[in-house]
Amino acid sequence: MAHCLQSCPQQTATGTTTLCAHGSRDDAPTNCDSQRPLWTETKIKAHTDPTSIAQTPIVSTPAFLEATRDSGYRNTAMAIAEMVDNAIQAEAETVEISVSETQREQHPLNISISDDGHGMDPTDLGRALSFGGSSRFNDRLSLGRYGMGLPNASLSQARRVDVFSWRDGKAHHCYLDLDEVAEERGQTLPAVVPIDSPPPLQGRDSGTHVELSRCDRLEYKRTSTIASKLGAELGRIFRQYIATGTSIWVNGELVEPLDHLFQSTPTGATQFGETLTYQLSGPSGFGVVEVRFTELPVLLWHRLAEAEKRRLGITGAPLVSVVRAGREVDRGWFLMGRKRRENYDDWWRCEIRFDPTLDELFGITHTKQQISPSPELRVAIEPDLESVARALNQRVRRHFEMAKSSTPLITAERTASRVKGSLPPLPNCTYGTAGAEIRRTAGPLLSDPDGAFQLCLAELSTTALYEFEFYAGTLTLFLNVRHPVLRDLFRPLALSDQLSDRAHATKLVLVLLAAARAEVRCGNDEILRSFRQEWSDVTSTFLNA
Incomplete structure (x- = not known):
């Protein structure tokens, strides 16, 4: 039996294992004053002696980069949205996205993202391509937070990303290439080098240009399809920024804001009730949650063809949009308590806005594309949201009952016109x-x-x-x-x-x-x-x- 090296008088036998009063096991000699097995001390000494064993990197770079490609972006638009985030944080007024064809049979498409923001100096450019290397790490004031967006989103779609940035009359370039890393087993990024301003950047005092090449994980294979999907998705995700002056272009087409609440047209939805406002506290401080509901004009739109309703996003679409710092991060059916979604619920919408200081309550991750509401958040707002959802459901039912009496009106229209x-x-x-x-x-x-x-x-x-x-x-x-x-x-x-x-x-x-x-x-x-x-x-x- 092993004994405590401090001659502890309180040693007891438990089954086949002997423990002293400090919890020392009989299979490892211990020092009760430090409560640490001596073999641990030996390991620590070995780690501090560079001649004792070979040191291993915490991360195997090639394997890590391949694994991070599966980090969970739902589609190409959600990945590109990360680059738009960076442009908006750089105070860009214009973001131009291009989906173009290449001569490569295996990788026939490239995507580029250009902006006229304040650009990056060589130090910031190098950090931008490293994971977690952003100067804005854990920033709760705007869109970014983790410093993972640019490399993570880029590699989720392509095997190489090149970044050109310029300011004060000086342009620099850096890149990250998966195949080079795998071949050379490199642990560091290539050096940031000065360059002449390439064509996409001419005529702008500052900005950044990101090129994704050898794109092997794009959602679609046709240029027109990708461009169309990007326009629709980005128009919805960044609707509030577009409405306040940010211009986003995809293949020369201006992206229009897509209003989740359907209030942007004269015959659109109307707000239901007052905006619900909550002052909440999370691990990172206090923040505000605002919730708005709108009801769609059943009497106006109920006779539209089903295909037209789907095209307009009336039926079969997510009802709840969650917006962080003015940017949509998720949409679906959230925080409605025990209320289950029904067909009648297609005819109203909900938008939940929250401050980044409440990220933990909403379960935000580094990809910023989904939420996982915490129990504290559910307790705070679910009862109110469930009550409003049930009231809207009943109003929609009543409006459909009213709509059933529409046939005589149609007959009267035709009679009067005749x-x-x-x-x-x-x-x-x-x-x-x-x-x-x-x-x-x-x-x-x-x-x-x-x-x-x-x-x-x-x-x-x-x-x-x-x-x-x-x-x-x-x-x-x-x-x-x-x-x-x-x-x-x-x-x-x-x-x-x-x-x-x-x-x-x-x-x-x-x-x-x-x-x-x-x-x-x-x-x-x-x-x-x-x-x-x-x-x-x-x-x-x-x-x-």
């Missing part, structure tokens, strides 16, 4: 009582977008039975589904199984369309508007009595 030639002409003017809010939430049925009449169901904020708009020869009538005439008279008739009832619903709508048309004929008259409002209110009182 007899238009026998009616007194309308003036050549533009006016109406429908504001922007009504146009965004109402539901033209799109049966004849170029017709003279458009009939819409809408949840108006006023008590008027209808509002209207006359523009470019088309009279659009917005019928207030909250008014008793629509709720108690029109809707039961429109949803009836009897053809005669649905015919009466059509005639009722035609009566209201005739009244709106008469207002247009009489001009933008405040007296007529007051008459319509009082008539609507009195009718509502009578029908609710």
